[in-house]
Amino acid sequence: MFTSTLSLAFSALLRNKMxxxxxxxxxxxxxxxxxxxxxxxxxxxxxxxxxxxxxGSNMLIVIPGSxxxxxxxxLGVPLxxxxxxxxxxxxxxxxxxxxxxxxxxxxxxxGPYNRQVTISGVxxxxxxxxxxxxxxxxxLNAADERQAATVCVIGQTVxxxxxxxxxxxxxxLRVRDIACRVVxxxxxxxxxxxxxxxxxxxxxxxxTFSRRIMGSDRVQVFMAAARSPxxxxxxxxxxxxxxxxxxxxxxxxxxxxxxxxxxxLQALLQSVTGMLTSVxxxxxxxxxxxxxxxxxxIMLVSVTERTREIGVRLAIGARAFDIxxxxxxxxxxxxxxxxxLGIGVGLTGAMGVARLIHVPFxxxxxxxxxxxxxxxxxxxxxxxxPARRAARLNPLAALRYE
Amino acid sequence: MESPTDxxxxxxxxxxxxxxxxxxxxxxxxxxxNLAVHTGEFVxxxxxxxxxxxxxxxxxGCLELPTDGSYLxxxxxxxxxxxxxxxxxxxxxxxxxxxxxxxxxxxSALENVAMPLVYAGVPARERQRRAREALALVGLAGRENAHxxxxxxxxxxxxxxxxxxxxxxxxxxxxxxxxxxxxxxGREIMDLLSRLNHExxxxxxxxxHDPNSAKYAAREVRFHDGRIVSDxxxxx
Numbered sequence: 001m002f003t004s005t006l007s008l009a010f011s012a013l014l015r016n017k018m019x020x021x022x023x024x025x026x027x028x029x030x031x032x033x034x035x036x037x038x039x040x041x042x043x044x045x046x047x048x049x050x051x052x053x054x055x056g057s058n059m060l061i062v063i064p065g066s067x068x069x070x071x072x073x074x075l076g077v078p079l080x081x082x083x084x085x086x087x088x089x090x091x092x093x094x095x096x097x098x099x100x101x102x103x104x105x106x107x108x109x110x111g112p113y114n115r116q117v118t119i120s121g122v123x124x125x126x127x128x129x130x131x132x133x134x135x136x137x138x139x140l141n142a143a144d145e146r147q148a149a150t151v152c153v154i155g156q157t158v159x160x161x162x163x164x165x166x167x168x169x170x171x172x173l174r175v176r177d178i179a180c181r182v183v184x185x186x187x188x189x190x191x192x193x194x195x196x197x198x199x200x201x202x203x204x205x206x207x208t209f210s211r212r213i214m215g216s217d218r219v220q221v222f223m224a225a226a227r228s229p230x231x232x233x234x235x236x237x238x239x240x241x242x243x244x245x246x247x248x249x250x251x252x253x254x255x256x257x258x259x260x261x262x263x264x265l266q267a268l269l270q271s272v273t274g275m276l277t278s279v280x281x282x283x284x285x286x287x288x289x290x291x292x293x294x295x296x297x298i299m300l301v302s303v304t305e306r307t308r309e310i311g312v313r314l315a316i317g318a319r320a321f322d323i324x325x326x327x328x329x330x331x332x333x334x335x336x337x338x339x340x341l342g343i344g345v346g347l348t349g350a351m352g353v354a355r356l357i358h359v360p361f362x363x364x365x366x367x368x369x370x371x372x373x374x375x376x377x378x379x380x381x382x383x384x385x386p387a388r389r390a391a392r393l394n395p396l397a398a399l400r401y402e
Numbered sequence: 403m404e405s406p407t408d409x410x411x412x413x414x415x416x417x418x419x420x421x422x423x424x425x426x427x428x429x430x431x432x433x434x435x436n437l438a439v440h441t442g443e444f445v446x447x448x449x450x451x452x453x454x455x456x457x458x459x460x461x462x463g464c465l466e467l468p469t470d471g472s473y474l475x476x477x478x479x480x481x482x483x484x485x486x487x488x489x490x491x492x493x494x495x496x497x498x499x500x501x502x503x504x505x506x507x508x509x510s511a512l513e514n515v516a517m518p519l520v521y522a523g524v525p526a527r528e529r530q531r532r533a534r535e536a537l538a539l540v541g542l543a544g545r546e547n548a549h550x551x552x553x554x555x556x557x558x559x560x561x562x563x564x565x566x567x568x569x570x571x572x573x574x575x576x577x578x579x580x581x582x583x584x585x586x587x588g589r590e591i592m593d594l595l596s597r598l599n600h601e602x603x604x605x606x607x608x609x610x611h612d613p614n615s616a617k618y619a620a621r622e623v624r625f626h627d628g629r630i631v632s633d634x635x636x637x638x
Contacts, residue, residue, distance in 0.1 A: 004526065011509075308504060312504045314492075315463070316517060317490065317493020317494070317522065317569075318489060396466050
């Protein structure tokens, strides 16, 4: 009985292909919007999560300048001194590692090749803070730092660009007028949360970098690692109070530096995608309601058009329940089909966008069945009224309907 | 006016009154009708339009209930039955043939004929078999897949007759079955109905205003102004 009712619903819908597909459109759009947004939001969050875990698990970044909300201004604000770093290293109990970090974009030359890259000056602790190891050769060490040695460690992208098909270890690399010896190649790290290639980099000892490239012993930025993920907040407040004291910030004043936890970015992104999702869910809800009203409208038209058919069916023994079922299942088939199409469109769209912007494609495992369930629900809610109207027809009046 | 047979009647109308509308606009379509129909009879119900014959047919077919009086099927009063029981009665004991054929468009002859069996809960394969048999019986073997618009009026009416008998009913109710057909096709349908009456013992009640069609019936009940004015049993 059910299968014959279902096939009846399909043949009734196929009879008016154009009308059925236009009626489904509202549901398709609503469901596609939700599924696509969910898939993209999940993809972006997964991507940022990956990128951030690549930064090092307990890492904090300390930058000069005052921060209000998303805005940051470092104009007229002093940089850090090596003394500040020493103080943090000594006094902040929950900080295990500290490394100064400076960077410059500069042209480098190796043999016939040259390339514009980011030169980073870092202390040996930097690699532990970012939990980043070398793929071949060695990392920068304390002796390099002490002697301001002219050695460097290069990223995978630089290695491939400047030494194609060769082992870069032991070769010469010229950074401006400094001839460095390549002592190591980093493990590949991929793109950062902002889409920058983190492997397009050359690391110099911080002492070499500050003396020979910056010409100043002031520290632009430094990084610190908390002892464990649980004490990140403690580490943050210890660094803050040490720096406020050393930088003579009055108690009434705001910090003239900021201690950043990259996870904040993830939380921010989650709240942004969450907000976007709820806005889109609202749009989708409106679209589903409009789609549902469309279904109701078409079903009412269909009931009127098929009044005689209903009369014949009642005359040959259909119960009111059978007629109710027939029209309700037709409405549900319409909306469920719209839901399935919407899921298909949404996932395909999300997959296309993910491929385009190189973000992982995640199937929203909760949103997909929920979207389907909601489309079925729309069919039931908006199908009941026309179906009841059909079921309540008087058999004789229906038969005589012109 | 009672039937001469001594067995109890299959269908009985007792002082049946049917009023449409209310107050000033009320129309008394039936005004105290008494009628008994026995199993195996072929009854023609005739009369001018507005005489109440179609209303009587609708009440006999359980499509509507009398305003007053009672309608009994094998002695059971119909007004006491629930809607779903009436639907089941229409499905299993009655077959309907309409003037306008009332086949579903864009649906094959076979599916049209099988439709009552869907509501009887017959499995799909069995439905197919029985619908084929019924179509063969009305002389339409081979036209199973034809849609209504590919069939002539006479053929459509034969599909409708096949639909009426597919569930082995005891009674076929035909409302002006030849009204939309030319005389040749009309004769074909009348031959078919009388064959069902003679060979299968199906009780046939037929509303008609065509004297030629009425001649096929063994009994003619004539209506006028909501009352039965004559009830003649012809010698077949």
